[in-house]
Amino acid sequence: MIRPRKMKYIQLTVYRNDMNQLLEYLGKHGSMHFPETENNKNIPEEKEILQIIDSLRSAAEYVGIELADNIKENDTIPNDNDRAITGKYCCEIEAIKENEIQINVKKQKINETINEADAFLALNAPFKDLEQLSYLTLRIGRLDSKGRAALQANLKERVNVIPLGNDDRVIVASSRKGRFAMDSQLKSSSFEPIKIPEGYKGIPPEMIAGLKEQLNAVLDELEKIKAEKEKLKGELTEEFRRLYSSWQIALAIERIKARFIVSENVYLLSGWIPLDIARETVKDLLRLCGGRIAIRTFNPEEIPEIKNGKEKVPVSLKHGSFVKGFEGIIYSYGAPLYGTIDPTPLVAVFFTLLFGIMFGDIGHGLVLLLAGLATSKRGIKTLRKFKSYSTPLIAVGIASMVMGVLNGAVFTSEELLVGPTRLISGAITGHPVDRILHIMPLAEKGGSVKKLFYFFGFTIGIGIILNSIGLIINIVNRIITKKYEVVFFSKTGFPGLFMFWYAISIAVRILIGGSFRGIDAVFLAIPVFFIFFGPVLWRLISGEKPVLEHGFMTFFMEAFVEILETASTYVSNTVSFLRVGAFALSHAVLSYIVFRFSEELATSGGVVLSISALIVMIFGNVIIIVLEGMIVAIQVVRLQYYEFFNKFFTDTGTVFLPFRFNKN
Secondary structure: OOOOOOEEEEEEEEEHHHHHHHHHHHHHHOOOEOOOOOOOOOOHHHHHHHHHHHHHHHHHHHHOOOOOOOOOOOOOOOOHHHHHHHHHHHHHHHHHHHHHHHHHHHHHHHHHHHHHHHHOOOOOOEHHHHHHOOOEEEEEEEOOHHHHHHHHHHHHHHEEEEEOOOOOEEEEEEEOOOHHHHHHHHHHOOOEEOOOOOOOEOOOHHHHHHHHHHHHHHHHHHHHHHHHHHHHHHHHHHHHHHHHHHHHHHHHHHHHHOOOEEOOOEEEEEEEEEHHHHHHHHHHHHHHOOOOEEEEEEOHHHOHHHHOOOOOOEEOOOOOHHHHOOHHHHHHHOEOOOOOOOOHHHHHHHHHHHHHHHOOOHHHHHHHHHHHHHOOOOOOHHHHHHHHHHHHHHHHHHHHHHHHHHHOOEOOEOOOOHHHHHHHHHHHHOOOOOOOOOOOHHHOOOOHHHHHHHHHHHHHHHHHHHHHHHHHHHHHHHHHOOOHHHHHHOOOOHHHHHHHHHHHHHHHHHHOOOOOOHHHHHHHHHHHHHHHOHHHHHHHHHOOOOOOOOOHHHHHHHHHHHHHHHHHHHHHHHHOOHHHHHHHHHHHHHHHHHHHHHHHHHHOOOHHHHHHHHHHHHHHHHHHHHHHHHHHHHHHHHHHHHHHHHHOOOOOEEEOOOOOOOOO
16 A cells, blocks of 8 residues: 555444443454543542452462463453452462461571571580570470460460470470560460479470471471462463453453543444444444444544644554564654555665665575564564564565675675576676676776776665655645645755756766756756745745745745755765665675685684684674674664655654554
8 A cells, every 4th residue: 555544533322331342342453543532530440450450460470370461352351250250369379378478487487496596506504594595585394285376376476386205395485575475475374384403504405306397397388388389370370361361451441431421321432443444343333232332434524623633633554564564664753644655665675675785695684584583473482572573674684685695795705606606697698707796896806996886876876766756755745735835836846856856867967978058057947946936936826925924035045045955955865875885885894804804714724723713703793793784774764764754754643553452
């Protein structure tokens, strides 16, 4: 398509009960663009849904379930049963999580107790003096099972009860900070202190053994929790992903509903839809709502906001897979106005061509091609997030390989293709050559510099074509938008195009041996006249007064500067394409340096120098591919922006952004 998709403006009146399923349909199909409106409404449902989503995300993360953000075709808005099982799963997992936290706290305290007790196990000091330990407070006595249970229930992890033997003798340990609570609870639990023999030294070994038994029990509990988490992960992964998608749908619907006009029983919503899918979408909406929906359609010119210029019709570009890959370049500069020429196919062709010319090497192009395949939808899973770069990488990779065949370069080597090239060229022309295209002036003796100048002339020729196409697109766009003053009286209209082409014809004539003629001055003066007096002539034709809006001197200075700017702009825009040849030459020179340097090392003899040659070859190619590849890409984008887009992208449109759940 050379123009954006045609649009229809649709107004829908929908019953409240049908609203959710209608928006679910639109969100999955991504067919309707709703104009931006301020949303100051408070959405209580949004807060609740966000809490549910956070709970789901937290529970999934705890058991190791990865949640995907994409919405599947069979995912639906959550129903009452989904709400119930979401709460059930989240509560169960939260209970397991809390239990694990408590067990880990208990484990930490037991470890701390063991560590400090171990430090004093063989200490030759009275047991009563160990009450001065920095962490531990110890009490030895008798405590029955009922008292132990009460003690653990009331103080939980703040105490450790270590049995001493098979009767009711125990050691109760707590931190220094918790000793008062421990002593108070012991009194109420019928604890009977046992008097330690005078002079008894160290810590009873039974205490350490008891602590380690408790630690092993805690570790067993943690292993059980780990196994339970693995089991839940296996059982709930698909269910959690379905629920997460459902609640994402619910959240998106509640947010979009807040932007529409609503009464007690119905919603009123309106937006833009591409004409080529409008009929099918309307049929689907009627069927979905059982006919309980009112639908009105309008052409763009029937909308008052469009006619008075307050709003713009959103622009949707429809392309094949190759051209679609280059839409990002267009949108990064701006969307074309609705109804005007779509430049994306031209950008795709010229971007690929210019990059290939500047980056000609079969090996380097192959690397880019493989990178494009790796980032495609069918490529490496971890690289699919870069799939928007896949098509451009494949395209410029193939173009670079074609240019590499012409100049005979394979990973900087100029010798690998000499045999096949001589064979093929000899069979076709009868005159075998080492390479079809000579870029390096040192590549052959005699005539190589002249051929290089021909190559630079070719790149300027591409610039002339691209500049001309930009001017033609601008003229067509201005005719479509009925801005005839630009068409007939501006540097980017017919006068500028005529002056540009005629100046090029003079330059070509002089290069082939001709000369500047008197009639040339006349033909150049005609477009200059229309550009210089354009504002005045248009005001005369349109009947606007005064003819000289800001006086003669202001008019003269502005017109004079406009002529100078026109001439300098077209010269610079054309000469700027010499950079294409310059970067092609720099690529050849860098490749030549890497190849010759590694060749000299390899032929010098010795294992070390041979390994060094291989290292130079590998790293040299990596640097060329990464560094120069980025520079070339930047230069191509720059040529598109400043030498092509600025001819017609004087006003930009609004991008078609339909309501959809999956943004990519």
